[in-house]
Amino acid sequence: MPAFAYHRPASLDEALDLLSRFGEDAKILAGGQSLLPLMALRLSHPANLVDISRVPGLNEIVEDVEGGLAIGATVTHTRAEEAEAVHRLTPLVAAALPLVGHRAIRNRGTVVGSLAHADPAAELPAVALALGARFIAVKSGGQRRVAAADFFSGFLTTDLAPDELLLAVGFPPQKPRTGVSVKEISRRSGDFAIVGLAATVSLDEAGLIASSALSFFGAASTAVRVTEAEEALAGQSPGPEAFEEAARIVSQSLDPPEDANGTTAYRKHVAGVLTRNALADAIDQIGFAA
Template identity: 45%
Template sequence: MKPAPFKYFAPTSVAEVLSLLNQYGYDAKVLAGGQSLVPTMNFRLAQPEVLVDLNGVSDLFYLNESDQSLHFGAMVRQRHAERSALVAEHAPLIHEVMPHIAHPQIRNRGTIGGSLAHADPAAELPAVMVALDATFLLRSEKGERRLPAESFFLDLFTTALEPEEILAEVSVPYLPAKTGWAFREVARRHGDFALVGVAAVVTLDEKQCCRNARVVLISVGNGPVRATKAEQALAGQKLSASVIGEAAQIASEQDIDPPDDLHASSAYRRHLARVLTRQALTQARERINSRT
């Protein structure tokens, strides 16, 4: 199929983008890498009257560091982030997750901001950004605002973006000392959407007890799901195998309510959530030990 007719704009500045979105509002869609939007338009599941193409906006293509954080312009290609030495050094969880996202051809076009704004509940990047406590910069002609990643994802394919706003930048703080990270997922084939995935970031205190834990799951709800009860079970504890196992059990039984669908049953997703949470927390603990 072919998309329905639409007006096409190719602005070259953020100011032009924001002016167009302010003018057309709900009738406009923003085009980043096009790996999700273009197929839905071809199937006419999305029929925007206006398409605003960001690929000519050079001000959104950057990856730099300042104030103990990495800053991703919304149009940074996923493949660029995957190959970046800065990302590997200062945001190793992002570096680790990138090869799980689709295939290299997709990552060559797909963008960091596009994946986050699309808010697919099976996508890896939303969960990773929540686990890393990233901050999102949203811009419109009215001004700008910053949101924690956890507040950005509202529901199935739904975010806090207003019609006249764009996601302009993602800021990811450096990992503190005594911190480990891991990502685990199961998919039917490499490059497929995950049946279940888990991102974990754990920080220990001077007594080697858990000072902070963020455990976030994908494909078990309408967006990235933070396993808050499992995190509470880890708080103040030494990360023994039994403590990790109990937290994984809590995550699978109390923190999620996964759906049944043609790919996996709810029971199987709970099983995967338990196993993958245990594996992710175990590897995060091992990485702390290897860094100290």
């Protein structure tokens, strides 16, 4: 591992001071499960690591009055996975968490860290995009909110400035008559997905599709929603015909990259398969709930 200076601030102000002092020369260390492998392989050479694990107030899962949920910067995947509120208020997040790596990784890795790392094949960025999550970024003397749609700007890059810290991610309340599903295929259990889908479907009172989110991972340089397919679903009766059409649009509109785990053609095809399966799964859940 390359050498670096290590900083473990004891307060948020101290952390933000360090970030503003070092700017691009610093990396934030929370769980370290994405950053430390890169450093161990000497693919990342940060001069400073700012370990935020002891900053008070960040290790919290907070329900808001409208029924939304905020997850703080140092909450681990395991803690979120075991939190009752996550299952109750954000079932899509709860469905995605067990798919993140393996237990030992989830015990250290953080939800917010995974979002800030923005791996296009990771589950949580796609979940955040599907749910329209809001990101709370903070720096010395300022705080701002960024919509998920604006947050993921490219391969392993986000809208965060070097001196900003991602304080928390907020998930809005789930709409009534909503079903969710996360489907992915990966070469082995626990691997990053070859391609995956975080989906939500909401029905109107008449039982027709009111809105949906089809948010893919492993299908582009960032997590990506296929809005044409979402639009095509709107107003449709939920069933094989509508799902098939959505799947067709998905396969047509995605242009995923190619690697040893899957060709472009394969990823396009499987994205369609996942669309069908996830939509059916999500609708089933609504039936269950009703």
